[in-house]
Amino acid sequence: MQAGYAAPVRVADFADQPCNIARPIAMVGEGWTLLVLRQAFMGTRRFDDFQSALGISRSLLAERLRRLVDAGILRREAYRDEVRTREQYRLTEKGHDLYPVLMALRAWADKHESPEEGPIALYRHRGCGGLTEVIHRCSRCGEELGARDVRPEPGPGMAAASA
């Protein structure tokens, strides 16, 4: 059917798909982006600290940070060091809300990719010291659900997203 030149499809093109799984993948489902987020959750704020923690090139890091700022996931904030005013990057609330994504990746890795001895790191509730967990469940009956237990259907935003 198709004649002539067709531009290759890019992951970023999925940001426009009417699918609430494809869209966040297009936004944050990329290695360096997720590693920058992991680092932000570990408390890293300054460009140079991201750079030395990740070993990423400065241009690549600047581009990923800019995209995360544009998406409202990080915000730039001025701070004053000994010499001058500089910028740091802080997670917004929207950014903080990505924590379950990283914890879901971790939970999977703990189950399937841990050394024999057990998980590489443990994540504890500061309040009571219990280990944290990620649960995909039914909001009505509370049952834990796998993919086979779930039926997707078009939601109220489908028409607007497809337009």
Added chain:
Amino acid sequence: MQAGYAAPVRVADFADQPCNIARPIAMVGEGWTLLVLRQAFMGTRRFDDFQSALGISRSLLAERLRRLVDAGILRREAYRDEVRTREQYRLTEKGHDLYPVLMALRAWADKHESPEEGPIALYRHRGCGGLTEVIHRCSRCGEELGARDVRPEPGPGMAAASA
């Protein structure tokens, strides 16, 4: 400090880091890989169906599928069509266990990237019809937890992972 040529750091290099967040990012935290997984959860099994659903190039798709098979997330399975024996790709149990990662991405997108009208798609428990949700909580006291409520510490596998 560093003299001479240094190979650029790649996301894949983080597969060896002693961090249970960085490792799964290096394995599956990549756009096409996550989109292939989304498609697999939607029931896609055949190479040509992945290809037409995603619009990805055949070589890129073959490479991503091979990596997922190597990681034990998909398995190749022979099936017989009208003409000959062909291959399809099925999620393993390890693959199925990635469902909460996709659902965590979805839950975030539903909250922060939905059209005004609401979520693009709804995911319902087949059993009772309730909507599904992803909860990051304390396994001891049950409290829902954000990043600020959590303290990471080295786990039993840290020494082996760092070796």
